[in-house]
Amino acid sequence: MLERYPIYTFIEERCESIGIGRSEVARRCNFENVSKGLQRFNALCGGDVGSPGMRMILDTLPAALEVDASELERVVMETANIIART
Structure with a gap:
């Protein structure tokens, strides 16, 4: 089981919101x-x-x-900060 870092939660919630799975995200990421x-x-x-x-x-x-890059960057930074503290 993956630890629930902010990046995990963000991606899972966004995938659910737009109705795609991880395989589709991989395809969309080329x-x-x-x-x-x-x-x-x-x-x-x-x-x-x-x-x-x-x-x-x-x-x-x-x-x-289908999100703004700054929104993703914010979540990436939150995740990096949590990891740095552990």
């Missing part, structure tokens, strides 16, 4: 290999917000989730 996209997506939801490999998802996720 992953041709959906399985690989889901692995990265799960790592992101688990708090991996700072690694270089997350850049592709973080760059494409606002459009995939």
Whole structure:
């Protein structure tokens, strides 16, 4: 079970709101290999917000989730701050 970081909650709630699943998010983030996209997506939801490999998802996720980039960045920063304190 993934810890419920703010990024996890934000993504899950947004997916539910617009009626898409994780596989569709991976496709919208330009992953041709959906399985690989889901692995990265799960790592992101688990708090991996700072690694270089997350850049592709973080760059494409606002459009995939139909949100403003600043809104996503706020949630990423909240998550990073929680991780830094632990």
